[in-house]
Amino acid sequence: MNTIAELAQALAEGRTTSQALVDQALKRIDAHRAAGGVAYISVDADNARQAARASDLARVSGYVPSPLAGLPVSIKDLFDVSGQVTASGSSLLADAPPATGDALVVARLRAAGAILLGRTNMSEFAFSGLGLNPHYGTPLTPCAVGRIAGGSSSGAAVSVALGMAVAGLGTDTGGSIRIPAAFCNLTGFKPSANRVPMSGTFPLAVSLDSVGALTRSVADCILLDGVLSGEQLDTRAASLAGLRLAVTRDFVLDQIDADVAAAFERTLDLLAKAGACIRWFDFPELHELPRINATGGLTAAEAWQGHRQWLEGDNSHRYDGRVAQRIRRGASISAADYLDIQHARHRLIGVAHERLGDADAWLLPSVATVPPKLADLADDAAFFATNGLVLRNTSVLNFLDGCALSLPCQRGDELPVGLSIAGLNGQDARVLQVSRAIETLLQENT
Numbered sequence: 245m246n247t248i249a250e251l252a253q254a255l256a257e258g259r260t261t262s263q264a265l266v267d268q269a270l271k272r273i274d275a276h277r278a279a280g281g282v283a284y285i286s287v288d289a290d291n292a293r294q295a296a297r298a299s300d301l302a303r304v305s306g307y308v309p310s311p312l313a314g315l316p317v318s319i320k321d322l323f324d325v326s327g328q329v330t331a332s333g334s335s336l337l338a339d340a341p342p343a344t345g346d347a348l349v350v351a352r353l354r355a356a357g358a359i360l361l362g363r364t365n366m367s368e369f370a371f372s373g374l375g376l377n378p379h380y381g382t383p384l385t386p387c388a389v390g391r392i393a394g395g396s397s398s399g400a401a402v403s404v405a406l407g408m409a410v411a412g413l414g415t416d417t418g419g420s421i422r423i424p425a426a427f428c429n430l431t432g433f434k435p436s437a438n439r440v441p442m443s444g445t446f447p448l449a450v451s452l453d454s455v456g457a458l459t460r461s462v463a464d465c466i467l468l469d470g471v472l473s474g475e476q477l478d479t480r481a482a483s484l485a486g487l488r489l490a491v492t493r494d495f496v497l498d499q500i501d502a503d504v505a506a507a508f509e510r511t512l513d514l515l516a517k518a519g520a521c522i523r524w525f526d527f528p529e530l531h532e533l534p535r536i537n538a539t540g541g542l543t544a545a546e547a548w549q550g551h552r553q554w555l556e557g558d559n560s561h562r563y564d565g566r567v568a569q570r571i572r573r574g575a576s577i578s579a580a581d582y583l584d585i586q587h588a589r590h591r592l593i594g595v596a597h598e599r600l601g602d603a604d605a606w607l608l609p610s611v612a613t614v615p616p617k618l619a620d621l622a623d624d625a626a627f628f629a630t631n632g633l634v635l636r637n638t639s640v641l642n643f644l645d646g647c648a649l650s651l652p653c654q655r656g657d658e659l660p661v662g663l664s665i666a667g668l669n670g671q672d673a674r675v676l677q678v679s680r681a682i683e684t685l686l687q688e689n690t
Contacts (some may be wrong), residue, residue, distance in 0.1 A: 252311040262296040262314030282381030283402035287362035313357025318409035324444035333366040347444025364399030373635040391615035394427035396420040419638025422650035426662025449546040477673040481680035485519035490603035495530035507661040540573030548574025610650040610662030
């Protein structure tokens with residue numbers, strides 16, 4: 245499937261219709277499911293076709309609310325959609341009453357003219373970076389046989405990667421947009437958490453949660469960000485010449501595999517040759533993060549507060565055991581412990597401002613490894629070790645209250661690798677400007 249701009253142009257010129265694009269997406273979903281694919285938990289085909297017909301009629305009359313108008317979009321299973329159950333990838337909430345209204349970001353997508361295709365699969369309650377789900381199956385990356393798509397927005401990524409949607413609405417608490425983007429050869433943007441409203445979204449950890457989209461290009465991420473945030477940023481591409489790009493070996497380059505290291509180093513070389521200034525800096529305080537979060541961190545503490553009623557009740561057996569185990573860690577975090585973590589967070593945010601200084605962006609590998617094989621995650625020890633490694637780099641930016649975009653940086657014949665272009669809170673526009681420039685460079689050299 246083409247980019248949003250290309251599809252919008254085709255619609256504007258009458259070379260296609262919303263009905264044709266939606267029918268094509270639905271046929272791909274049917275084929276995906278027939279082959280055993282589990283990207284979607286549910287598909288709202290009838291309403292999608294009806295909305296597509298209405299969009300085509302509106303276009304004929306001259307009403308086109310945005311470039312997204314008439315284009316199919318997928319919705320992660322933790323957003324409220326009026327008349328649909330918000331199960332958050334769980335069996336526990338599968339029989340809950342349907343939502344009586346849309347999440348605010350869903351309402352904004354509708355207002356922009358997007359066609360909502362269905363609800364995508366995810367790690368249960370968004371509490372895993374791997375995307376495994378024992379209730380609805382585990383989505384696999386289309387980029388390699390038998391390897392996971394990453395989580396928690398696993399289905400969202402696969403829906404876009406296989407052309408079953410032009411964009412996937414997702415969330416990111418510790419990397420849940422950027423990890424599947426990296427594993428599925430996509431672009432995923434985690435905005436500063438306060439920019440996009442969470443109203444009508446099932447939370448994981450309110451201190452860390454953010455809403456964004458997975459798409460096929462930086463331009464598509466920018467378009468979706470404008471719709472979701474209600475804010476139009478200056479995102480004109482930066483000039484690579486003289487661009488100040490900060491890089492650190494501390495923590496984020498530990499234990500990276502050879503494929504990731506090669507792609508990252510190659511990208512830095514390309515940037516340097518294009519005139520960017522690569523500034524290596526020390527950030528040893530990042531090594532404090534495992535100790536700060538040793539008891540489960542903010543995510544476990546805040547998830548426990550939200551799930552305690554169920555995990556202490558009669559239906560606790562309905563949880564994914566691995567998710568329940570991680571949430572239950574929050575039960576042992578005292579109020580004093582919680583405040584200590586928040587204080588440590590604020591301190592490290594201050595350190596990050598000092599370390600990054602006047603850098604235009606901070607570059608790091610999105611994930612330390614290429615997509616793991618599903619077969620290698622069967623036992624708990626392997627699962628938890630891999631989950632921790634996969635989440636490590638992305639969760640740094642959530643803890644530091646930053647923003648980041650993951651961009652594919654591997655060559656065509658290599659396993660997918662994501663480059664993270666990051667900044668601190670409120671630096672979204674600059675991150676997107678830099679991302680545009682780096683995307684163009686990579687496309688010219690891969």
